[in-house]
Amino acid sequence: MLLVQCLTVNYRNVSALRDISFKLRAGALVGLIGPNGAGKSTLIKALLGLIPAQSGRVLYGDRPLIQQRRQVAYVPQRSQIDWDYPTTVWNVVMLARSRHHGWGRSPSRQSVQIVGDALGRVGMLDLKDRPIGALSGGQQQRVFLARAIAQEADLLLLDEPLAAVDKKTEALVFQIYDELKAEGKTMLISCHEWGGILNHYDELLLLNQQLIAQGAPQEIMTPENIQLAYGLLPHQKHFHDSVEPLFFC
Amino acid sequence: MLQWLLEPLSFEFMRNAMMVGILSGILCPVVGSYLLVQRMALLGDVMAHSVLPGLAIAFFLKINILIGAFVSGVISALLIAWIRSQTRVKVDAAMALIFSSFFALGVLLITLLRNKLELDGFLFGDILGVSQADVLRTGGITLLVLALVRLFYQELFFYTFDRLGAQAMGLPINAIYVGLMSGVTLTIIASMQTIGVVLVVALLVGPATTAYLLVKELHQMMAVGALLGTIASIMGMYTSYYLNVPSGPCIVLISFAFFMLAVLFSPSQGLLTAKTRSPKPTS
Numbered sequence: 001m002l003l004v005q006c007l008t009v010n011y012r013n014v015s016a017l018r019d020i021s022f023k024l025r026a027g028a029l030v031g032l033i034g035p036n037g038a039g040k041s042t043l044i045k046a047l048l049g050l051i052p053a054q055s056g057r058v059l060y061g062d063r064p065l066i067q068q069r070r071q072v073a074y075v076p077q078r079s080q081i082d083w084d085y086p087t088t089v090w091n092v093v094m095l096a097r098s099r100h101h102g103w104g105r106s107p108s109r110q111s112v113q114i115v116g117d118a119l120g121r122v123g124m125l126d127l128k129d130r131p132i133g134a135l136s137g138g139q140q141q142r143v144f145l146a147r148a149i150a151q152e153a154d155l156l157l158l159d160e161p162l163a164a165v166d167k168k169t170e171a172l173v174f175q176i177y178d179e180l181k182a183e184g185k186t187m188l189i190s191c192h193e194w195g196g197i198l199n200h201y202d203e204l205l206l207l208n209q210q211l212i213a214q215g216a217p218q219e220i221m222t223p224e225n226i227q228l229a230y231g232l233l234p235h236q237k238h239f240h241d242s243v244e245p246l247f248f249c
Numbered sequence: 250m251l252q253w254l255l256e257p258l259s260f261e262f263m264r265n266a267m268m269v270g271i272l273s274g275i276l277c278p279v280v281g282s283y284l285l286v287q288r289m290a291l292l293g294d295v296m297a298h299s300v301l302p303g304l305a306i307a308f309f310l311k312i313n314i315l316i317g318a319f320v321s322g323v324i325s326a327l328l329i330a331w332i333r334s335q336t337r338v339k340v341d342a343a344m345a346l347i348f349s350s351f352f353a354l355g356v357l358l359i360t361l362l363r364n365k366l367e368l369d370g371f372l373f374g375d376i377l378g379v380s381q382a383d384v385l386r387t388g389g390i391t392l393l394v395l396a397l398v399r400l401f402y403q404e405l406f407f408y409t410f411d412r413l414g415a416q417a418m419g420l421p422i423n424a425i426y427v428g429l430m431s432g433v434t435l436t437i438i439a440s441m442q443t444i445g446v447v448l449v450v451a452l453l454v455g456p457a458t459t460a461y462l463l464v465k466e467l468h469q470m471m472a473v474g475a476l477l478g479t480i481a482s483i484m485g486m487y488t489s490y491y492l493n494v495p496s497g498p499c500i501v502l503i504s505f506a507f508f509m510l511a512v513l514f515s516p517s518q519g520l521l522t523a524k525t526r527s528p529k530p531t532s
């Protein structure tokens with residue numbers, strides 16, 4: 001179980017997230033939605049301690065998440081990666097195993113097996129020796145999904161893994177999510193699109209600087225919420241009725 | 250021809266200089282590759298100029314100048330990281346500022362402390378002054394840095410490719426940064442005498458960039474870069490000997506010539522040789 005309490009993040013003087021509190025149950029497939037600039041990437045980074053939070057706590061099980069980083073797989077937003085980096089698909093996925101063998105050791109046979117399997121699952125095994133710069137956007141996303149799988153983590157935090165992905169790949173990716181869910185993994189996945197696709201998730205977190213709503217897709221995808229998150233500024237309306245306060249910050 | 254090749258080697262100073270040249274020809278491209286892939290090529294230049302105040306102070310206090318140079322190089326890297334993280338100043342501005350200030354401080358200190366330090370030799374390289382001890386020192390640094398790169402290859406790859414991902418997985422990214430910058434500084438110290446601090450960036454960046462045009466993986470880039478760096482160093486030494494000119498500029502220009510050849514004739518990406526020219530992506 002992931003428990004977030006009163007998380008507030010500022011970038012210098014700009015407020016990015018205010019008093020975010022929520023709970024994710026183990027084994028849930030959760031969508032993190034909100035418009036551009038809502039703070040989705042910021043939230044994911046703050047959960048992992050990649051950017052400092054002004055206040056708040058992030059617990060996984062009963063200990064702070066940042067003490068259990070090996071249990072978390074993180075997929076950065078595609079724009080954060082330099083795709084001209086001289087390396088291949090295989091090497092990128094092998095990064096997932098960095099902490100599984102000692103310094104200077106070559107990967108164990110087990111790691112090679114796991115990386116091969118992960119690439120197979122996302123349908124990228126044939127392209128394993130390709131330079132990453134010679135991949136399409138959707139293929140690049142699948143490489144990072146394979147990296148997250150190969151890490152064998154319990155909690156997956158994926159930042160817009162479906163950006164630049166076509167319908168066929170999208171179906172494949174959702175099938176992989178379902179498999180991972182069956183293995184008991186918890187997944188928090190950001191995306192900025194609003195539409196039928198959100199019905200694939202067990203639960204949605206609607207974010208725009210504050211947590212506007214959390215719940216099953218049908219409950220969340222109401223015209224009022226779309227207004228709140230994508231139309232009006234959130235503070236122009238009171239929206240406390242849609243979020244049960246987990247904590248008073 | 251053989252005579253032409255062997256004659257310079259009959260002098261001890263040339264044998265020493267050749268050894269140091271070869272060692273830094275191997276070392277610079279390996280370390281420089283890590284700078285290049287982070288788009289931080291100029292950081293090499295910054296660090297090179299930043300060793301100067303340390304040199305001057307160490308010389309004045311009669312402590313090992315290697316220690317002085319190392320400390321001042323690493324301090325400059327930490328200052329840049331600090332300015333980047335604490336202010337809105339972009340990294341190129343931070344680098345320009347630190348680089349010129351450290352260099353200025355170095356020049357002032359050398360003058361003020363009336364050092365008998367041969368400024369020109371440090372700036373542009375002076376093969377006449379390379380002693381047996383320098384060869385040993387450079388050899389030691391080369392072995393040390395190459396061993397560390399071998400040991401931490403995967404961690405450095407992760408850090409330079411996806412810093413946040415590395416941090417998310419719990420790699421000690423601050424320690425990795427300091428380690429990498431220490432490696433860059435040591436490399437610069439090792440190369441100071443044959444190529445000089447003003448031009449060492451060319452050997453850090455040149456052969457590795459040429460290799461980048463020829464291969465597709467980081468470790469290949471290091472290997473091919475080291476080969477090109479070695480050849481450039483050797484050719485530069487001969488040119489320097491026969492034309493009686495400083496060795497640094499010769500090495501730099503030869504490595505630039507290699508780069509131009511690769512730009513034109515690289516099998517996969519050469520302007521004149523690649524079968525299908527794909528337009529440069531504009532991302």
Ligand SMILES: Nc1ncnc2c1ncn2[C@@H]1O[C@H](COP(=O)(O)OP(=O)(O)OP(=O)(O)O)[C@@H](O)[C@H]1O
Pocket residue numbers: 011012014016034035036037038039040041042043077192
């Ligand atoms: N490094 C930074 N420094 C200052 N402000 C930042 C920084 N990164 C993000 N911000 C600001 O924080 C807010 C949230 O940004 P964030 O990237 O988390 O949004 P997002 O929901 O991921 O958007 P997108 O859908 O575009 O990826 C934005 O207003 C952005 O301008």
Ligand SMILES: [Mg+2]
Pocket residue numbers: 040041042077159
């Ligand atoms: Mg984002």
